[in-house]
Each structure stands twice: as C-alpha cells, then as structure tokens.
Amino acid sequence: MAVSPAVRERSEKRKFMPPCRELCELPAPGALLDGRRAPAVIRRAALLFPLSGAADLARAGPGCKIVNPALSISREWRGLLLSRSYAPSDDLAAYVRRHYVFDARLPDDFVLIDKLMSETAMIRILLEGDWAAETADGQWSTFGRIPLMGPNGIPWRVRVRGPFLVVGVALRPCGWAGLFEDSAREIADGAVPLDRSWGDLGRQLFDDVASAADDAAMVEVIERVLRRRLAALDGPPPSQAMALFEDIARHDSTIQVADAARRVGLSVRQLERHCYATFGHSPKVILRRSRFLDMAQAMRGFGDPSAEQLAALRYFDQSHLNREFRHFFGLTPGQFEKVTTPLFTAGLKLRADGLA
Known part of the structure; x- marks a missing residue:
C-alpha cells in the first residue's frame, strides 16, 4: 500500500x-x-x-x-x-x-x-x-x-x-x-x-x-x-431506548433481560429486535459479553472494583466461570491471568478508563 x-x-x-x-x-x-x-x-x-x-x-x-x-x-x-x-x-x-x-x-x-x-x-x-x-x-x-x-x-x-x-x-x-x-x-x-x-x-x-x-x-x-x-x-434520529440500554449494558451487566426491557420501556421481543438492528446481537449476548469484559478488567487489575461489585460479577460456581472464559477466550481464568495479550488488554484499559 x-x-x-x-x-x-x-x-x-x-x-x-x-x-x-x-x-x-x-x-x-x-x-x-x-x-x-x-x-x-x-x-x-x-x-x-x-x-x-x-x-x-x-x-x-x-x-x-x-x-x-x-x-x-x-x-x-x-x-x-x-x-x-x-x-x-x-x-x-x-x-x-x-x-x-x-x-x-x-x-x-x-x-x-x-x-x-x-x-x-x-x-x-x-x-x-x-x-x-x-x-x-x-x-x-x-x-x-x-x-x-x-x-x-x-x-x-x-x-x-x-x-x-x-x-x-x-x-x-x-x-x-x-x-x-x-x-x-x-x-x-x-x-x-x-x-x-x-x-x-x-x-x-x-x-x-x-x-x-x-x-x-x-x-x-x-x-x-x-x-x-x-x-x-436522512435516517431516523438516535434511539433513546438504545442509548439507555447502552448505559445499562455497560454499568449493570448482571441485569435480567426482562428487567432491562422494562427500564427502557420496551417488551422483551421489542428489545431483541432493536438490539439486533443497532447492536448486532441479542440483549442476552450483549449483557453476557459485558459481564465477561467486566471480569476480565478486574482480573487485569484495571480500576478498583468494590467487594460488592466483584461479588455481583461472580458466576454461579467455578465451572460456570470456566465455561464463560472458554467460550469467550478459549482459556480458563487461570490461563487468562498468565497470558500476555497486548491488543486485547489495551482495549480493556480503554474500557476501564471510560474511553471505549
């Protein structure tokens, strides 16, 4: 080039x-x-x-x-x-x-x-x-x-x-x-x-x-x-419901989809349609991804999460946590802690600083 x-x-x-x-x-x-x-x-x-x-x-x-x-x-x-x-x-x-x-x-x-x-x-x-x-x-x-x-x-x-x-x-x-x-x-x-x-x-x-x-x-x-x-x-104006769901997904990743739908003023089916059209994924995937990234940030030492926040991020048990990390990253949490991932970790740092 x-x-x-x-x-x-x-x-x-x-x-x-x-x-x-x-x-x-x-x-x-x-x-x-x-x-x-x-x-x-x-x-x-x-x-x-x-x-x-x-x-x-x-x-x-x-x-x-x-x-x-x-x-x-x-x-x-x-x-x-x-x-x-x-x-x-x-x-x-x-x-x-x-x-x-x-x-x-x-x-x-x-x-x-x-x-x-x-x-x-x-x-x-x-x-x-x-x-x-x-x-x-x-x-x-x-x-x-x-x-x-x-x-x-x-x-x-x-x-x-x-x-x-x-x-x-x-x-x-x-x-x-x-x-x-x-x-x-x-x-x-x-x-x-x-x-x-x-x-x-x-x-x-x-x-x-x-x-x-x-x-x-x-x-x-x-x-x-x-x-x-x-x-x-000359398309439609920005969606206020999706702006609110952006904030929910980023700051309350453990919320249930039905509760999130009520907060944005949509039915669960409507929220799914809107999310696919604007986020590209279902509400469940969006929240699941955000929860994984929240945990990955904590494991990388970014930010200073409170004990309550860490408790909210905990999965049902260790096997559940292992499954999630294998799903998203192909590694166990223990392996993830030892791996050097410059680009991925850079993204986590930007996210933790509110810049992504």
Missing part, C-alpha cells in the same frame, strides 16, 4: 519523540501470546513509550486522552503500543463514542497475533501497516484500507505485521440507523470495506484522513464526512 507524504511525515516525527516518565508498573504476566509461548523476539522487546511531555500533549491537541496501555501489560510491551483518543463534537455524540489513533512502533519484521473484542461497530482507517483478521481457521482477510468492523460476540483473532498507525471511529448503537441502511446484525462478527456501504464517501474519507497533518485535522475530516453521511441518508 502506498504511503502518503502526510503519513510518512508523521512516521518520521514519531522517531524523535522524547521518552516519558513511567506512570505505573504492574507485575508482568507470563510470556505467552494468544495462548502460545511467545517467540524470543517478543520476550526481549523493551522499547520505551515516547509520548506525554508537554510538547507532545500540545501536538496531540486539546481534548485528547493519551493512554499507554503497555504500562499495565508487561515489561516486554512497554512503549510498543500507544493510543490517543478524542471525544466527538456535541452534535455527533449520539453517533460516535470516541475517535482513536492507535500507534505501534513494532519492528518491520515483527508479527503479532492477538484478539480484539469490540462492543460497538468500528470504522478503522489503516494509514500504515499490515492488518488482517482471521475469518476462518488459518484464513486471513484485510477488508481494504478502511474496513467497517462489526461488534464482536466473541473475540476476533487479528494479525499485525510491522509498525502500524490506525485511526478508529467507535460508533454508538443508538445512532446506527442514521449512518447505515442495513441492520447492524449484517455486520456483527465480521467486516466489510466501508465503501461498500458509503461508496465514494468512504473512499474520500480515507484519502482526506491520510492527507491530514495531525490528529486534530484527522478528527475534523472524519466528523465532516460523518455529517455529510447523516445528511445524505
């Missing part, structure tokens, strides 16, 4: 960023990757995270949240992964949860296989690097330079080769129908090129973001295109 001058310039600037102070240090998990023993090159990785000085914060722009998830992953991954995130403009807050810039300074011959689990659909703009997702056993697909990636009922294996720079737009379920004609169920647990839905506007989005000089310009371009899409589609 040809790299635009703007992307090349940003890549060159990153090489000369000053290192930051380490904010925290947690015990390193075992040297495993995706359930397998990591190669020696991964275990030896020890690059420093190079952003958080005043000059770099100014470059990132106002409203930016800078997260170094690698600080809470392991010594081996410290400095390899960087995420900058931005809140959407007020008029787009019902459609966009967050704008992201994911940046990884991996060696050119480096291959990382990990899992991602997104609770919402994502537009990912691949400015630099080689990303692919496993669509079948051993089969990897790229979905073009600007894929629309659906929400995940279970984590999705992804492969990254070399350094990468990805701009992401996390879409809110309550505003889905304003941006897309098809049901979110059509894209759940999968991905398609964005231009399949948006045509020339999707291609223009990639070109304009690739030409942007900095993060602020990229966010401005993205939001301009989103407004054009909303005006062109």
